[in-house]
Amino acid sequence: MNAQSQLSGSERFDVAIIGAGVVGCAVARRFALAGAKVILIEKGSDILSGASKANSAILHTGFDAPKGSLELALVQAGRQEYLDIHQAMNLPLVETSALVCAWTPDDALKLEGIAEQGRQNGVDRLRLLTSAEARTVEPGLAGNLVAALHVLDEHVIDPWSAPLAYVNQAIALGATVLRQCEVRAGAFDGEWRLETNQGDIRSKWVVNAAGLFGDHVDARLGFQSEFQIKPRKGQFVVLDKAASRQLKTIILPVPNEITKGVVICPTAFGNILVGPTAEEQDDRIRATVEHDTLEALVTHGSKLVPGLAHIPVTAVYAGLRPATEKKEYRVIHRAEHNAITLGGIRSTGLSSALGLAQHALKLHGGADRGEFVSKAAPKVSMPNLTESRPRDWQAENHGDIVCHCELVTRREIEATLSSPLPPGDFGGLRRRTRAGMGRCQGFYCNAKLAEISKGCLATPLAVDQEDGK
Amino acid sequence: MSQSDVIIVGGGPSGVAAAIAMRKAGVGKITLLERERYLGGATRHCSHSPFGMLEFGRVYLGAAYGRRLEQEIAKHDIDLRYGHSVARLGEDGELLVSNPDGLQTLSAKRVLVTTGVRETTRAARLVSGDRPIGVVTTGTLQSYVAFHNMMPFRRPVIVGSELVTLSAVWTCLSHGARPVAVLEPSSHSIAPAPLSWFPSLMGVPFHHDAQVVDILGCGRVEAVRIKRGDIVETIECDGVLFSGGFTPEASLFLTSGLAVDWGSAGPAVDQDGRCENPRYFAAGNVLRAVETGGWAFREGRAIGTALAADLLGNPAKAAPTKVTYDDPIKLVVPNLLRSGSALPGGLKDFQLRFQRRTKGTLSLSIDGREVWRRNATWRPESRIIVPRPNNSTGAQRVHFSFREEE
Ligand SMILES: Cc1cc2nc3c(=O)[nH]c(=O)nc-3n(C[C@H](O)[C@H](O)[C@H](O)COP(=O)(O)OP(=O)(O)OC[C@H]3O[C@@H](n4cnc5c(N)ncnc54)[C@H](O)[C@@H]3O)c2cc1C
Ligand SMILES: Cc1cc2nc3c(=O)[nH]c(=O)nc-3n(C[C@H](O)[C@H](O)[C@H](O)COP(=O)(O)OP(=O)(O)OC[C@H]3O[C@@H](n4cnc5c(N)ncnc54)[C@H](O)[C@@H]3O)c2cc1C
Numbered sequence: 001m002n003a004q005s006q007l008s009g010s011e012r013f014d015v016a017i018i019g020a021g022v023v024g025c026a027v028a029r030r031f032a033l034a035g036a037k038v039i040l041i042e043k044g045s046d047i048l049s050g051a052s053k054a055n056s057a058i059l060h061t062g063f064d065a066p067k068g069s070l071e072l073a074l075v076q077a078g079r080q081e082y083l084d085i086h087q088a089m090n091l092p093l094v095e096t097s098a099l100v101c102a103w104t105p106d107d108a109l110k111l112e113g114i115a116e117q118g119r120q121n122g123v124d125r126l127r128l129l130t131s132a133e134a135r136t137v138e139p140g141l142a143g144n145l146v147a148a149l150h151v152l153d154e155h156v157i158d159p160w161s162a163p164l165a166y167v168n169q170a171i172a173l174g175a176t177v178l179r180q181c182e183v184r185a186g187a188f189d190g191e192w193r194l195e196t197n198q199g200d201i202r203s204k205w206v207v208n209a210a211g212l213f214g215d216h217v218d219a220r221l222g223f224q225s226e227f228q229i230k231p232r233k234g235q236f237v238v239l240d241k242a243a244s245r246q247l248k249t250i251i252l253p254v255p256n257e258i259t260k261g262v263v264i265c266p267t268a269f270g271n272i273l274v275g276p277t278a279e280e281q282d283d284r285i286r287a288t289v290e291h292d293t294l295e296a297l298v299t300h301g302s303k304l305v306p307g308l309a310h311i312p313v314t315a316v317y318a319g320l321r322p323a324t325e326k327k328e329y330r331v332i333h334r335a336e337h338n339a340i341t342l343g344g345i346r347s348t349g350l351s352s353a354l355g356l357a358q359h360a361l362k363l364h365g366g367a368d369r370g371e372f373v374s375k376a377a378p379k380v381s382m383p384n385l386t387e388s389r390p391r392d393w394q395a396e397n398h399g400d401i402v403c404h405c406e407l408v409t410r411r412e413i414e415a416t417l418s419s420p421l422p423p424g425d426f427g428g429l430r431r432r433t434r435a436g437m438g439r440c441q442g443f444y445c446n447a448k449l450a451e452i453s454k455g456c457l458a459t460p461l462a463v464d465q466e467d468g469k
Numbered sequence: 470m471s472q473s474d475v476i477i478v479g480g481g482p483s484g485v486a487a488a489i490a491m492r493k494a495g496v497g498k499i500t501l502l503e504r505e506r507y508l509g510g511a512t513r514h515c516s517h518s519p520f521g522m523l524e525f526g527r528v529y530l531g532a533a534y535g536r537r538l539e540q541e542i543a544k545h546d547i548d549l550r551y552g553h554s555v556a557r558l559g560e561d562g563e564l565l566v567s568n569p570d571g572l573q574t575l576s577a578k579r580v581l582v583t584t585g586v587r588e589t590t591r592a593a594r595l596v597s598g599d600r601p602i603g604v605v606t607t608g609t610l611q612s613y614v615a616f617h618n619m620m621p622f623r624r625p626v627i628v629g630s631e632l633v634t635l636s637a638v639w640t641c642l643s644h645g646a647r648p649v650a651v652l653e654p655s656s657h658s659i660a661p662a663p664l665s666w667f668p669s670l671m672g673v674p675f676h677h678d679a680q681v682v683d684i685l686g687c688g689r690v691e692a693v694r695i696k697r698g699d700i701v702e703t704i705e706c707d708g709v710l711f712s713g714g715f716t717p718e719a720s721l722f723l724t725s726g727l728a729v730d731w732g733s734a735g736p737a738v739d740q741d742g743r744c745e746n747p748r749y750f751a752a753g754n755v756l757r758a759v760e761t762g763g764w765a766f767r768e769g770r771a772i773g774t775a776l777a778a779d780l781l782g783n784p785a786k787a788a789p790t791k792v793t794y795d796d797p798i799k800l801v802v803p804n805l806l807r808s809g810s811a812l813p814g815g816l817k818d819f820q821l822r823f824q825r826r827t828k829g830t831l832s833l834s835i836d837g838r839e840v841w842r843r844n845a846t847w848r849p850e851s852r853i854i855v856p857r858p859n860n861s862t863g864a865q866r867v868h869f870s871f872r873e874e875e
Pocket of ligand 2: 502
């Protein structure tokens with residue numbers, strides 16, 4: 001295990017962050033940059049064990065966010081900071097743009113209103129297009145398109161490397177990261193004592209970024225929870241990379257009240273995904289895929305983009321949105337208890353995470369009060385996993401390739417296994433390298449990965465490895 | 470950039486046989502690119518399967534067959550390169566190749582693609598449930614055992630009833646794992662009796678009309694829910710093995726924008742094994758799922774022979790005619806026909822498969838005239854061979870009809 005996993009009882013932290021989803025990772029980085037002594041506590045075997053492991057990976061502009069909402073402000077702040085730092089961290093930005101597509105005359109009537117809201121939200125690069133114009137932007141769209149709104153600044157990013165980069169920077173600044181560490185209770189007597197399965201943690205402040213468990217964690221900290229999480233599942237199908245020849249733009253539906261609806265979206269890795277659905281459920285952990293829904297998504301994709309018919313499915317997945325009774329983020333600042341809750345970050349958290357982190361630092365006030373001395377940002381550069389820029393297999397002397405479908409080299413896998421925050425489970429290994437994520441889903445490489453990752457993963461790939469053989 | 474006469478992509482039985490056949494036919498520079506460090510392709514991990522009887526006159530088990538291919542190829546002057554993974558096929562025969570030293574572009578007058586098959590994944594089957602560790606295919610299980618001496622589970626549920634399913638059951642039993650059940654979604658076993666009796670004989674329950682409707686588990690698989698008729702039951706297990714459902718490894722064609730036949734899911738090829746883009750040829754299981762190693766070897770040799778003759782002229786110009794067929798025929802290979810091409814070797818027969826089990830009359834007509842017919846019970850995945858008449862290549866319309874009974 002890595003150096004970050006040791007906890008010494010006497011240590012006192014300035015800020016303890018509960019939950020290493022994208023929000024917790026961003027918050028850890030922001031406080032570490034501000035000079036605070038940070039601990040990030042995650043109950044899963046790796047970071048991104050909750051809502052953040054499965055999303056559409058769109059860096060939103062906020063064009064359709066509720067006017068004047070905190071969500072809008074933080075999406076825009078988060079997006080701006082991402083644009084500012086992504087190059088230095090070697091994080092991708094795929095400038096796909098998005099087309100809000102109206103497939104009925106009724107929907108077409110709504111486009112003007114959506115454009116107007118976008119402009120009021122400060123998103124200027126919007127164009128109303130006729131069907132013919134939209135089809136010059138995206139020739140793959142079906143012929144029955146009525147009209148579209150082109151949102152030029154909606155982009156796609158790598159949803160896993162970004163939070164990993166944030167946390168890596170926090171680690172480089174001395175932050176402690178604990179995994180498989182669950183906060184069970186907390187008590188405040190001028191400072192926090194958090195009870196975990198790895199012992200007690202003492203910290204002046206606590207930030208609850210527990211996503212799907214935000215309300216439970218508030219209760220564990222002794223607060224009357226002000227919101228209730230109502231998980232909303234989104235299922236996806238990921239189409240073979242061959243699909244990327246058919247589509248370059250994010251295809252959004254005209255939104256209705258409940259959700260942004262099913263999108264057809266290029267990924268930074270060169271696939272096309274179709275999803276997500278929006279299904280309310282009580283379970284906060286199980287995010288199952290369902291055959292009939294997946295089949296409907298496949299059909300939907302090829303109805304809107306006929307060239308997608310026959311393209312094989314590479315992967316299927318589902319994620320849970322930490323929704324609550326209200327659409328708005330549930331940010332609660334309990335100054336008298338040195339506690340901040342970043343709850344209900346439902347469907348835009350990837351975009352807003354860096355904004356939420358700035359906001360949390362402001363609410364904390366320590367930087368303004370001069371409690372910490374801010375630090376220079378240490379250099380963190382992520383290995384590129386996206387198709388839009390050169391990958392390791394294209395580099396000189398890259399050695400053997402292990403995963404042929406995603407062209408992942410052995411040295412990439414070995415590097416990640418010995419990185420400051422190595423993958424804690426197979427999902428983490430896949431997210432960090434893409435190994436096993438391709439069209440054969442491990443037919444060719446799974447056994448090799450089992451060999452290479454021996455002793456590194458919470459659930460090993462081979463059963464023999466469990467007996468320590 | 471270095472130019473070869475022919476580049477072969479893939480060193481399984483078909484690629485190796487084609488290389489040797491072309492060398493014997495006098496082709497100059499032949500380059501064989503294989504991304505692994507060995508020859509043999511899929512046969513390499515089929516540790517207990519016999520190969521080689523027809524081509525080498527004796528039986529080799531799994532990896533030994535691949536080693537024999539390595540010996541054979543060494544006898545001929547072939548530019549064999551291991552660790553070379555082809556990433557893109559260019560319109561004009563230029564290939565983007567990744568090798569341990571870096572990237573390179575290789576080009577040839579003709580390219581032969583022999584990349585084989587793999588099994589359909591759980592994802593592509595759109596199976597419901599959680600996505601825990603321990604859900605694999607037979608090929609993966611075989612690689613665990615053959616290359617790493619490990620096992621991905623101890624008590625798997627196995628889905629399928631093809632020949633490869635029996636191989637999966639045997640691999641489990643001979644490596645300390647005990648399958649909990651074998652499930653076939655359709656009403657009949659795909660492998661014929663008496664082979665289909667094998668799981669039951671070994672004491673492993675076999676259910677037809679049974680499918681996995683839910684996979685449960687957070688870390689590793691903990692159970693599956695299966696549906697048999699109207700009954701849903703939960704079976705505890707520590708893995709799920711999806712066997713068979715073979716599909717050609719045609720991703721190079723798909724991602725490079727070269728024509729794929731949606732029936733076979735492999736590259737569209739004509740009677741010489743030539744693709745729509747006439748610089749490209751394909752042979753072996755990439756043409757269709759699924760044949761034996763011996764078949765792939767002979768097909769590689771036959772298409773290699775045609776390719777060697779084709780090299781003497783310019784790439785064929787004639788636009789191909791598409792072979793058409795009725796439902797529930799799944800595929801026909803060759804699926805294209807080109808007139809004016811009479812080369813030695815190539816595909817002498819049409820190969821067909823059905824999507825499902827059915828009874829009825831299959832017939833072939835050429836320009837509206839019926840030239841062949843047969844009434845039978847047709848099983849999915851089993852080989853159907855129809856002799857290809859000589860006049861089929863000049864025809865306007867070549868069509869397979871099917872009249873289902875009842
Ligand atoms: C289907 C779908 C599509 C989406 N698409 C987009 C998109 O395109 N663009 C975008 O910007 N956003 C998108 N989102 C939203 C985004 O994914 C979420 O807003 C974001 O992931 C929320 O992150 P989080 O850190 O708040 O929560 P989480 O990721 O759930 O993180 C919380 C973490 O806390 C841990 N935890 C919980 N309890 C405890 C405890 N007691 N002790 C220790 N640790 C604990 C959990 O294990 C978890 O890792 C999408 C979401 C979904 C589900
Ligand atoms: C799990 C499994 C079990 C099987 N069991 C049997 C059995 O018991 N008996 C039997 O007769 N047949 C079996 N088969 C069928 C098998 O496909 C054939 O026996 C035979 O291997 C087919 O030969 P091939 O030359 O068409 O392809 P393969 O043997 O699959 O060879 C393809 C080669 O191409 C290489 N390759 C692929 N893509 C690239 C690329 N982009 N660049 C460079 N190289 C590449 C691969 O590494 C591989 O070596 C099995 C197949 C599978 C998948």
